[in-house]
Amino acid sequence: MAKVAYYPGCALKERSSHLDRSARDATVKLGFELDELDTWTCCGAVPPVSKERIMNLIAPSRILKNVRDSGSDVLITICDFCYNTLKRTNYSIRTDEIIRKRINTFLADDTPEREYLEKDNSQWVDYKGEVKVIHLMEYLRDELGYKQITENLKRSLKGLKLAPYYGCVMLRPQNEIQLDDPENPSIIEDFISALDAQPVKYPYRTECCGSYLSISSPDASTRLCYRILNSAINKGADAIVVSCPLCFYNLDSRQKAIAEAYQDFKPIPIFYFTQLLSVALGVEYGRQGFEKHYVDVTPILDKIGTSSGKGDEE
Amino acid sequence: MKRIGVFVCHCGINIAETVDVKRVAEEVLKMPGVVYTQDYIYMCSDPGQALVRKKIKEEKLDAVIIAACSPNLHESTFRAAAEEAGLNPWQCEIANIREQCSWIHSNRKKATEKAIKIVGTIVEKSRLNESLEPIPVLIKKKALVIGGGIAGIQSALDIADSGYKVILVEKESSIGGHMAQLSETFPTLDCSQCILTPKMVAAGKHQNIELMTYSEIEEVSGYVGNFNVKIRRKAPFVDWDKCTGCGLCMEKCPAKVPSVFDRELTTHGAIYVPFPQAVPNKPVIDKDSCIYFKTGKCRLCEKVCEINAIDFEQEDRFVEEEIGAIIVATGYDTLPIVDLAEYGAGDIPDVIDGLAFERLLSASGPTVGEVKRPSDGMVPKEVVFVQCAGSRDPERYRPYCSKICCMYTTKHALLYKHRVHDGQPYIFYIDIRTGGKGYEEFYHNAEEEEGIIYLRGKVAKIFRDGDKTVVWGTDTLTGRNVEIEADLVVLATAVIPTDSTAELVKKLRIQTGPNGFLAEAHPKLRPVESINSGFFLAGAAQGPKDIPETVAQASAAACKVISLFSRDHLEQDPAIAWVDEDLCNGCQTCVPVCPYDAREYDEEKNIVIVNEALCEGCGSCVAACPSGATQMRNLSDSQIKSMITASLGGK
Numbered sequence: 001m002a003k004v005a006y007y008p009g010c011a012l013k014e015r016s017s018h019l020d021r022s023a024r025d026a027t028v029k030l031g032f033e034l035d036e037l038d039t040w041t042c043c044g045a046v047p048p049v050s051k052e053r054i055m056n057l058i059a060p061s062r063i064l065k066n067v068r069d070s071g072s073d074v075l076i077t078i079c080d081f082c083y084n085t086l087k088r089t090n091y092s093i094r095t096d097e098i099i100r101k102r103i104n105t106f107l108a109d110d111t112p113e114r115e116y117l118e119k120d121n122s123q124w125v126d127y128k129g130e131v132k133v134i135h136l137m138e139y140l141r142d143e144l145g146y147k148q149i150t151e152n153l154k155r156s157l158k159g160l161k162l163a164p165y166y167g168c169v170m171l172r173p174q175n176e177i178q179l180d181d182p183e184n185p186s187i188i189e190d191f192i193s194a195l196d197a198q199p200v201k202y203p204y205r206t207e208c209c210g211s212y213l214s215i216s217s218p219d220a221s222t223r224l225c226y227r228i229l230n231s232a233i234n235k236g237a238d239a240i241v242v243s244c245p246l247c248f249y250n251l252d253s254r255q256k257a258i259a260e261a262y263q264d265f266k267p268i269p270i271f272y273f274t275q276l277l278s279v280a281l282g283v284e285y286g287r288q289g290f291e292k293h294y295v296d297v298t299p300i301l302d303k304i305g306t307s308s309g310k311g312d313e314e
Numbered sequence: 315m316k317r318i319g320v321f322v323c324h325c326g327i328n329i330a331e332t333v334d335v336k337r338v339a340e341e342v343l344k345m346p347g348v349v350y351t352q353d354y355i356y357m358c359s360d361p362g363q364a365l366v367r368k369k370i371k372e373e374k375l376d377a378v379i380i381a382a383c384s385p386n387l388h389e390s391t392f393r394a395a396a397e398e399a400g401l402n403p404w405q406c407e408i409a410n411i412r413e414q415c416s417w418i419h420s421n422r423k424k425a426t427e428k429a430i431k432i433v434g435t436i437v438e439k440s441r442l443n444e445s446l447e448p449i450p451v452l453i454k455k456k457a458l459v460i461g462g463g464i465a466g467i468q469s470a471l472d473i474a475d476s477g478y479k480v481i482l483v484e485k486e487s488s489i490g491g492h493m494a495q496l497s498e499t500f501p502t503l504d505c506s507q508c509i510l511t512p513k514m515v516a517a518g519k520h521q522n523i524e525l526m527t528y529s530e531i532e533e534v535s536g537y538v539g540n541f542n543v544k545i546r547r548k549a550p551f552v553d554w555d556k557c558t559g560c561g562l563c564m565e566k567c568p569a570k571v572p573s574v575f576d577r578e579l580t581t582h583g584a585i586y587v588p589f590p591q592a593v594p595n596k597p598v599i600d601k602d603s604c605i606y607f608k609t610g611k612c613r614l615c616e617k618v619c620e621i622n623a624i625d626f627e628q629e630d631r632f633v634e635e636e637i638g639a640i641i642v643a644t645g646y647d648t649l650p651i652v653d654l655a656e657y658g659a660g661d662i663p664d665v666i667d668g669l670a671f672e673r674l675l676s677a678s679g680p681t682v683g684e685v686k687r688p689s690d691g692m693v694p695k696e697v698v699f700v701q702c703a704g705s706r707d708p709e710r711y712r713p714y715c716s717k718i719c720c721m722y723t724t725k726h727a728l729l730y731k732h733r734v735h736d737g738q739p740y741i742f743y744i745d746i747r748t749g750g751k752g753y754e755e756f757y758h759n760a761e762e763e764e765g766i767i768y769l770r771g772k773v774a775k776i777f778r779d780g781d782k783t784v785v786w787g788t789d790t791l792t793g794r795n796v797e798i799e800a801d802l803v804v805l806a807t808a809v810i811p812t813d814s815t816a817e818l819v820k821k822l823r824i825q826t827g828p829n830g831f832l833a834e835a836h837p838k839l840r841p842v843e844s845i846n847s848g849f850f851l852a853g854a855a856q857g858p859k860d861i862p863e864t865v866a867q868a869s870a871a872a873c874k875v876i877s878l879f880s881r882d883h884l885e886q887d888p889a890i891a892w893v894d895e896d897l898c899n900g901c902q903t904c905v906p907v908c909p910y911d912a913r914e915y916d917e918e919k920n921i922v923i924v925n926e927a928l929c930e931g932c933g934s935c936v937a938a939c940p941s942g943a944t945q946m947r948n949l950s951d952s953q954i955k956s957m958i959t960a961s962l963g964g965k
Contacts, residue, residue, distance in 0.1 A: 174710075183775075184655035203777040203784065 004139070005072035006034035007063060009082035010042055011245035016272075018289020019245065023078050023136060023274035029281035030140075030148060034076060037066060043085045054102050060089035061103045065127040078136040078274060080244035084169035084177065087133040091176045094129035101125055135170070137191055137243060137273060138179055146194035154282025157197035157304055162271075163237035164188030164199060165228060166206045167247040182206065188241055191273060195280045204231040209250045218254075222261055225254040229268055239269040239300050241276060248272055252294045269297040318440055319350040319375040320433060321366055323357035323382035325412055330355075332416040334426040338381065341430045345437050349373060358388050363395040370399035377401070377440045381409040381433045386836075402445035404889065404948060409436040431961055438956040443948045448885035451927045453539035454638040455879045458483065460531060460818070461643035463491020464510060464861060465853025465868040467517045469641045472872035474522035478879050481635060482517060483545060484527040485814065488592030489514055491645055495575060497675035497683070499861055500725040501756035507678065511591050518593040528598055530814075532632060534640070534822050535911070537928045538848030539884050541637040549628035550598035552585070556623040559587075559595040563615035563624065571603040577670035579688060580680040585615050585624075590678065599624075639848050639875040642822065642832060643868065644815050646854035649704040649711065649808040657703060657776045657805060663689040664783045665776055665803045667703075668722055675729050685733050687802045690781070694737065694801030697730055698785045699723045700773045701743045704808035712808045714829055717858040719806035720747045724757050726804060727766045740767045740798060742787050750860070769796060776803055809858035823909075824849050832856045842871040850874050889948050890929040891936060895921050897943035904935035904944060 012020035024034050044059045064086060067075045077083045092099045104125050140146060171182035180187045185206065189199035207228060210221025229251065232240055242248045252270040259265050275288040279301070290297045320342045324330035339351040350373045354362050357380055366378060378401065380392045385408040393403035411429040419425040455478050459470045462484030470482040482489065494514075496506035517523055526545060533544040552563075567583025575588040584604040585597050605612040606626065616624040648667055652660040664687050666674075673679040674686065687694045701719050704711035720743065727739035746768070748754040760766050771788035778784070782799040789796050811830040819826055824844040825833040832851045835843045842851055850871040853864040878884075891912075900920035905913045912928035913935060915921075922944075924935075935944045942951065 181655045184659045203775065203779070 001028070002032040003035035004032055005067050005070065005075045006036050007040055007043070007067075007075055007077050007082060007086065008036060009077065009079045010045075011081075012079055016245045016248070016292075018287075018292055019078070019248070019272040019274050022272065022278035022283070022288050025283040025287055026274060026277040026281050027136075029154075029283065030144060030152060032144075037063070037070070039066065043082045045081050045085060054099070054106075057089050057092060057099065057103055058106050060086050061093065061107060061127065064090055064093075064129075064131045064133075065107050067131045068127060073130060074132050074134055074139075076134050076136050076139055078243070080135075080167060080170040081246065083133065083135045088173075088176050090129045090131060090133055093127065100128065103127070135179065135243070137187055140194075141187060141190065146190055149191075149194045149277070149280070150196065153196060153280050155280050155304065157195045157276070157280055160197040160300065160304060161200050161236050161238045162192045162197045162276075163202055163232035163235065163240045164192060164205055165209070165232075165240050165242045165247060165251065167242065167244045168208055168211065170243060171206070188243065188273070192241060195276060197276075200232060200235050200237040202231045202235040202237070204228040209247050210254075211246060211250070214246075214250050214254065218257065221250055222254055222257045225250055226258045226262055226265065229255070229258065230262075230265065233266065233268055237268065238303065239271055239297070241271050241273055243273050245272075255295055267295045269293065269295045269300050271297070316347050316376040316441055317349045317374060318347045318377045318379065318437060319352075319366075319369055319373055320348055320379045320381060320409075320437070321357055321362075321369075322351065322353040322411075322433075323362070323380065324353065324355045325357075325383060325416075326355065329382070329412050329416040329429075332419055332422055332425045333411060333429045334422060335429075337426055338411070338429050338433060342381075342433050342437065345434055347441050348437060350375065357382050358391055363391070366392065366395050367399040370396065370401055375401070377405040377407070377443060379407045379409055379433065379436050379440055381411050381429070381436075383412040384408075384410050384414075404446040405440070405443055407436050407440050407443070409433045431963060434960040435957045438960045439949070439953050442950065442953045442956070446888040446947060449888050449926045451537075451539050451884040451886050453879060453881065453884055454541075454636045455479070456481070456635070456637055457639050457641065457875050457879075458541070458543055458635065458637040459641045459643060461491070461645055461853070461855065462486070462489030462517075462525075462527065463643060463645045463853060463864075464493040464513070465643035465645065465855075465864045466491070466641070467513050468865050468868035469643060469850075469852050469872040469875075470517055470523050471513065471520065472869050473875050473879075474517075474520045476872075476876045476879075477522065478876065479522050479524070481524045481526055481545075481637070483529050483531060484525075485530050486588060487528045487550065487596065487598045488588050488594065489517060489525065489527060490589070490591075490593065492669065493861060494589060494591070495577075495669055495676070496672045497677070497679070498725065498729060500721045501750070501752040503725070503729075505677075507591060507676075511593075514591070514593040525594065526633075527594060531818060531821055536637075537910075539638050539878075540927065541640060541848065543635045543637050543640075545633050545635065547631040547633060548598075549630050550596070551601070551604075551624065551626055551628050552597055552599065553623045553625050553628075554594065554596045556621050557596050558621065558623075559597075561587075561597075562618045562620075564597055566614050566618045568612070568614065569603050569605050571600055576673050576680050577667070579670060579673055599626075639850065639878050640822065641850045641852055641868075641871050641875065642818070642824070642844070642855055643852040643871075644812055644818060644855040646809045646858065647812045649810050651805060651807065653711070654703060654805065654807070656774065657700070657803075658778070658783075662776065662778045662783055662803075663687075664694075664778075664801065665805065667805050667807045668719070668726065671726055671804045675726070675733070683733070685730055685737075685802075692801065693734055695734070696798065696800045697727075697737060697739050697802045697804065698773075698783075698798050698800040699727055699739060699741045699804045699806065700776075700785075700787075701741065701806045702772070702808075703805035705806075706744060712810065712829065714858070715747065716806070716809040717747070718809065718860045720745075721750070721753055721756070721860065723804075723806050724760045724766070728760045728764055731764050731766065738765075738767065740769060740800075742769050742771060742773050742785075744770070744772065750862070771796070809854065811855065815855060822846075822849060827857075842867055842874060848878075886927055887931065888926075889946070890926060890931040891924050891933070891944055891946055893922055893924055894943045894945065895919065897941050898922055898939075899941060899943075901940065903940060904938050907934045907938045909934065 192199040210224045214221040322335045322339045335353045339353045343351045393406045396406035397403045457473045457480045459466045459482045470480045473480045528548045530546045532546045536542045567585045569584035570581040572578040573580045585599045601607045658665045677683040705716040748757045769789045771790045773787040775786045785798045787796045827833045834841045835845045852868040852871040898921040910928045912925045
């Protein structure tokens with residue numbers, strides 16, 4: 001089976017390992033395997049957006065160079081933060097000559113004098129940004145084709161109204177990421193359609209969920225999440241689809257606080273896109289880790305006749 | 315040896331502050347051939363020029379060098395002065411010690427050294443300069459105006475009124491342009507059609523103007539005074555000589571085509587005139603929408619036309635014209651709403667652009683001037699106007715200010731308020747820019763007396779919620795986010811060059827600026843000319859501008875053409891390439907490198923000759939010539955070599 005280099009990242013390795021498992025299960029059903037890197041470190045998550053560039057770019061650069069050295073030219077991630085960090089680091093290496101040279105001084109085994117290196121043209125520049133960083137959803141859309149998913153569906157999600165939530169880092173900044181139009185995206189909608197479910201459009205799909213404010217100012221995040229969820233509910237959504245573990249955490253776990261703060265609020269289940277893919281491609285029910293969710297997803301799975309185990313493959 | 319005089323200008327303090335001009339004069343006097351030097355505070359002033367003239371005579375100078383600003387600015391000034399004193403103008407040279415020295419340096423000592431070297435370089439050139447005579451070129455006294463909007467109409471009328479022939483080419487079937495779409499015009503609220511249509515009719519009837527509507531420029535060759543222009547007359551499939559414009563065919567046509575003129579708020583048949591006041595008032599058949607052309611059946615228009623004017627067999631015709639000068643007045647478009655993803659990307663029916671709102675306000679528009687929104691025809695009670703939709707946004711859309719939107723949005727809000735008294739207009743703006751006669755007063759009246767709410771901030775997002783269109787924006791004066799449930803949203807979309815401009819400039823071989831608008835020769839001093847001689851610019855094709863400015867520029871461009879035509883012949887700069895017939899072996903290497911098609915192969919003599927009228931003196935051929943047979947007049951290889959030596963401080 002074809003293997004594609006895969007970087008899970010911290011969240012999916014530990015706390016959200018069920019999302020990682022769903023992705024691995026699902027891709028096997030689609031005929032390729034997510035091949036986890038032999039060694040990998042933290043990608044740095046936030047630093048690429050901060051000012052002090054070089055130090056923050058070293059960890060992701062090392063990951064990218066290792067991918068290249070292992071003979072792969074494509075790296076798949078399923079977490080929006082990892083995707084953003086790795087892709088933007090790679091973009092900087094590709095487009096900024098100074099950054100490219102500096103980074104390579106840190107990547108080289110025997111580091112030359114930095115001053116010498118910045119004057120020099122080629123000798124010490126080893127990693128030039130050759131690896132292509134791809135989001136799993138992007139891989140499904142562009143490399144495999146969403147049609148392949150539709151053709152391999154084992155459980156139909158027909159009748160489910162699913163609202164995509166894009167968050168902040170999957171699409172921005174546009175000139176570096178170039179995955180979709182950040183103001184009017186369609187990649188998750190099209191993914192939902194490929195699963196035979198019905199995408200729900202609502203105005204808050206690209207608004208902020210609060211991100212790390214969840215830790216420092218939870219009330220702010222609660223308010224933001226309420227607006228997003230309520231907007232989707234008002235547009236008739238049965239559930240929400242996300243592709244970022246932090247969005248997932250905020251939109252799911254925050255519903256406890258939302259219910260306390262807003263009397264009219266009714267909970268709505270949250271799915272990671274890999275979980276839905278896993279369910280739809282017929283992976284045994286129970287491997288998606290739905291028991292870890294704060295908001296119970298059983299009503300949704302009942303709706304499509306899944307929680308009973310119907311449609312599981314032998 | 316030549317007697318050279320050098321005049322060093324202080325340019326006030328522009329040069330003298332950084333360059334020790336007295337020392338330059340002293341040092342240059344030591345150079346071979348230089349017999350006289352003098353510094354002066356403003357050499358370009360009358361006394362400065364008088365000094366140059368006086369010394370040419372007194373010192374019996376054979377050549378002068380003015381060490382001053384760029385030759386772009388005053389070369390012609392000083393050459394004229396030299397000529398007055400009896401010197402051949404090509405014996406006058408400029409040494410640029412301002413733009414290329416004093417303005418860009420701060421170290422006085424080093425700048426002075428550099429200035430001396432710059433002058434020394436020109437001294438070397440001057441020593442070998444020959445006296446030249448201008449090359450006379452005849453002028454065809456017929457103008458071509460491309461674009462039949464208000465700019466093109468005004469230019470054509472002005473030239474025609476002065477007695478010269480004009481061809482006015484317009485790609486649509488009627489002249490009028492965007493101005494014909496407008497309702498009232500700021501700041502006086504004149505009805506746009508009322509002031510435009512008389513001009514359209516005048517242009518249509520003028521004995522010196524030949525209208526070529528539904529036509530496009532196919533090919534342009536030649537040079538100033540002598541252009542050859544090939545024009546495509548697109549087939550309208552209607553014999554316009556026979557057609558009386560009765561309109562029966564348009565009534566009966568079963569096809570439904572969105573009206574471009576009405577910003578797709580209405581439809582017309584496949585055979586149509588864009589608007590009732592069209593000039594000429596003759597219909598065309600849109601081949602892509604015509605049922606007969608698509609399916610082979612119908613021809614209803616042919617059946618109802620009593621004078622048999624419909625002709626499905628018609629084909630495009632080509633006409634060739636000899637032209638002396640060309641005015642480019644191809645106008646503007648607006649950024650399509652589809653491009654503005656955060657404003658609904660064109661999917662929300664009640665988000666329209668400024669031109670569509672003009673049609674809603676217009677007495678001859680689809681709603682006969684009643685403001686009704688497109689989705690359901692309801693009279694909107696809350697209307698949000700969004701300025702800078704795509705303008706002043708260097709990261710995502712257009713970096714420049716579209717200039718007309720502040721004023722027309724205010725006009726829109728005001729006219730809306732006059733039509734819907736209980737309605738509430740909101741205007742989101744970045745800044746209000748009201749530079750223009752009577753503009754500030756117009757805005758103040760609207761803001762203070764008419765109850766329009768101005769909100770200083772950008773709109774972040776527009777989306778549909780039920781039958782409302784929700785607008786999210788910021789009011790930066792109160793620091794609050796604003797949410798308005800609007801009935802109608804009007805976007806002041808960015809003014810952009812027309813699609814056809816890019817293609818046309820390739821055919822004309824004229825330049826555009828970084829934003830795709832036509833580039834003028836000098837932003838301040840030559841604003842209506844292209845850098846390529848014989849081409850003049852008018853209207854919004856050169857940059858966003860309103861009607862008064864457009865008309866002024868159109869008349870200015872016409873004036874330039876008239877001034878050109880008032881001469882019997884043109885004088886071409888003789889400082890161009892020439893071919894040494896004994897050295898040229900006819901290899902023709904230079905022919906394809908010439909960007910102006912000025913090189914021709916003479917089979918009989920087996921040499922290449924220079925078309926002096928076309929040559930711009932760029933020097934590409936000189937660089938390409940393997941045998942050194944091609945040289946530039948007054949910039950020969952030996953001149954360049956000694957100039958390089960001098961610039962490096964050698965002797």
